[in-house]
Amino acid sequence: MGLKPGSVRRGHGRRPRPPELFDLDADPQELHDLSRDPAATDRLVRWRTRLVAELDDRPEGFVSAGELVAGRPVDPVLPALRACL
Numbered sequence: 782m783g784l785k786p787g788s789v790r791r792g793h794g795r796r797p798r799p800p801e802l803f804d805l806d807a808d809p810q811e812l813h814d815l816s817r818d819p820a821a822t823d824r825l826v827r828w829r830t831r832l833v834a835e836l837d838d839r840p841e842g843f844v845s846a847g848e849l850v851a852g853r854p855v856d857p858v859l860p861a862l863r864a865c866l
Contacts, residue, residue, distance in 0.1 A: 798851075800825060 802816040802825050815821040829849070836843040841855050858866070 800829065802828065 800816050801814050802821055803811045803813070804815060805811070816825055833844050833847060833849060836849070840859055840861070842853055843850055
Protein backbone atom coordinates (compact mmCIF):
# COMPACT_ATOMS: atom_id res chain seq x y z
CA MET A 782 0.00 0.00 0.00
CA GLY A 783 1.38 3.42 -0.73
CA LEU A 784 0.61 7.07 -1.24
CA LYS A 785 1.71 8.49 -4.55
CA PRO A 786 0.85 12.16 -5.23
CA GLY A 787 3.32 13.96 -7.42
CA SER A 788 6.66 12.32 -7.74
CA VAL A 789 7.09 10.47 -4.45
CA ARG A 790 5.89 7.06 -3.41
CA ARG A 791 5.94 5.90 0.16
CA GLY A 792 5.17 2.22 0.61
CA HIS A 793 3.96 0.31 3.61
CA GLY A 794 3.37 -3.38 3.04
CA ARG A 795 0.99 -5.87 4.59
CA ARG A 796 3.89 -7.69 6.27
CA PRO A 797 5.86 -6.03 9.04
CA ARG A 798 8.92 -4.60 7.32
CA PRO A 799 10.65 -1.24 7.12
CA PRO A 800 8.87 1.47 5.09
CA GLU A 801 10.14 2.47 1.67
CA LEU A 802 10.49 5.92 0.10
CA PHE A 803 11.22 6.55 -3.59
CA ASP A 804 11.75 9.71 -5.66
CA LEU A 805 9.85 8.71 -8.80
CA ASP A 806 11.25 11.58 -10.89
CA ALA A 807 14.86 10.54 -10.28
CA ASP A 808 14.18 6.83 -9.83
CA PRO A 809 11.05 5.75 -11.78
CA GLN A 810 11.94 2.06 -11.44
CA GLU A 811 12.08 2.35 -7.63
CA LEU A 812 15.60 0.96 -7.34
CA HIS A 813 16.95 3.38 -4.70
CA ASP A 814 15.08 3.34 -1.40
CA LEU A 815 15.57 6.71 0.34
CA SER A 816 14.01 5.65 3.64
CA ARG A 817 17.37 4.98 5.29
CA ASP A 818 18.84 8.33 4.25
CA PRO A 819 18.89 10.66 7.29
CA ALA A 820 18.07 13.56 4.96
CA ALA A 821 14.74 11.89 4.12
CA THR A 822 13.59 11.37 7.72
CA ASP A 823 11.23 14.37 7.79
CA ARG A 824 9.68 13.41 4.47
CA LEU A 825 9.20 9.81 5.62
CA VAL A 826 7.51 10.98 8.83
CA ARG A 827 5.17 13.28 6.84
CA TRP A 828 4.16 10.42 4.52
CA ARG A 829 3.59 8.03 7.41
CA THR A 830 1.41 10.65 9.11
CA ARG A 831 -0.61 11.13 5.91
CA LEU A 832 -1.05 7.38 5.49
CA VAL A 833 -2.23 6.96 9.09
CA ALA A 834 -4.69 9.85 8.66
CA GLU A 835 -6.01 8.39 5.39
CA LEU A 836 -6.55 4.90 6.83
CA ASP A 837 -7.55 5.79 10.40
CA ASP A 838 -11.34 5.63 10.01
CA ARG A 839 -11.49 2.62 7.70
CA PRO A 840 -13.41 -0.41 8.96
CA GLU A 841 -10.56 -2.82 8.15
CA GLY A 842 -8.58 -1.71 11.22
CA PHE A 843 -5.40 -0.65 9.40
CA VAL A 844 -4.66 1.83 12.24
CA SER A 845 -4.75 1.27 15.99
CA ALA A 846 -3.88 3.93 18.57
CA GLY A 847 -2.38 6.12 15.84
CA GLU A 848 -0.06 3.40 14.49
CA LEU A 849 -0.25 1.35 11.28
CA VAL A 850 -1.22 -2.29 11.82
CA ALA A 851 0.89 -4.46 9.52
CA GLY A 852 -0.28 -7.95 8.60
CA ARG A 853 -3.93 -7.24 9.40
CA PRO A 854 -6.14 -9.86 7.71
CA VAL A 855 -8.54 -8.17 5.34
CA ASP A 856 -11.97 -9.37 4.27
CA PRO A 857 -12.31 -8.58 0.54
CA VAL A 858 -15.88 -7.37 1.17
CA LEU A 859 -16.44 -4.51 3.62
CA PRO A 860 -19.01 -5.23 6.36
CA ALA A 861 -21.36 -2.48 5.12
CA LEU A 862 -21.38 -4.04 1.62
CA ARG A 863 -21.67 -7.61 2.92
CA ALA A 864 -25.08 -6.72 4.38
CA CYS A 865 -26.26 -5.91 0.85
CA LEU A 866 -25.25 -9.28 -0.59
